[in-house]
Amino acid sequence: MSQASYPLETARDYAPPSVTQFSVFLDNRVGKLLDLVETLDNHTTSRICAISVHEASDHAVVRLITNGCDETKRALRGRGLAFGEMDVLVVELVNGHTLESLCLCLLAAELNIHFAYPLMLRPNGTPTIAIAVDDIVFAGQILRKKNFRLLGEADLPR
Numbered sequence: 286m287s288q289a290s291y292p293l294e295t296a297r298d299y300a301p302p303s304v305t306q307f308s309v310f311l312d313n314r315v316g317k318l319l320d321l322v323e324t325l326d327n328h329t330t331s332r333i334c335a336i337s338v339h340e341a342s343d344h345a346v347v348r349l350i351t352n353g354c355d356e357t358k359r360a361l362r363g364r365g366l367a368f369g370e371m372d373v374l375v376v377e378l379v380n381g382h383t384l385e386s387l388c389l390c391l392l393a394a395e396l397n398i399h400f401a402y403p404l405m406l407r408p409n410g411t412p413t414i415a416i417a418v419d420d421i422v423f424a425g426q427i428l429r430k431k432n433f434r435l436l437g438e439a440d441l442p443r
Contacts, residue, residue: 301425302437303372305354306415309347310367313340321347324364329356334441335415337402348402350375350415352441372421375404375441377434378412387414387433394427396420406442 311317318338325333331353339346350373351357361368376387391398399417407413413436418424425435 299422299426301374301422301429302435302440303421303425304350304375304415304436304438304441305357305370306373306417307349307351307357307361308369308371309349309361311345311347313343313345317345318347321366324360324366325351325357328360328363329353331356332406332442334406335402335404337400348400350404350441352406352438352443354438371417373415373417374421374424374428375413375415375436376428377407377409377436378414379409379434380432382431382433384414386431387416387428390427390431390433391418391424394423396424396427404441408436408440408442 309321311321322333325331329351331351333349333351335348335350337348339348358370376382378384378387388398397419399419401414401416404413404415416424428435
């Protein structure tokens, strides 16, 4: 029996474009979100492309995506802010690709969407959404196969 003459594709060989999301922990006090936004505006040349605030009685977690990951990280550390990082997929919803079809593709692959939020600064001015999923590599493969456009940090508006 002969071996196939094509290379095998593995998850290690494929990394979908992704962006870094920062989850910043803030005390739930008046003006803290403004302080965070001013920190990024005044100490970096990067811009906030997406933001989502999850508030509790004594704290808030601000999820944000910028177009300058390294600068953002330095600014957050410089201010002594507690934060975490994770990669998320940024998906452009164009050419018949809707939020519904995105959800259906991931559901068919039995992938869970942990959270999602829209981008404020969108390349090409088209609807664009950030999503966190169970398996970013597998989700990227599925979405690319279904001709969704995935964006990386370099694709975000400057």
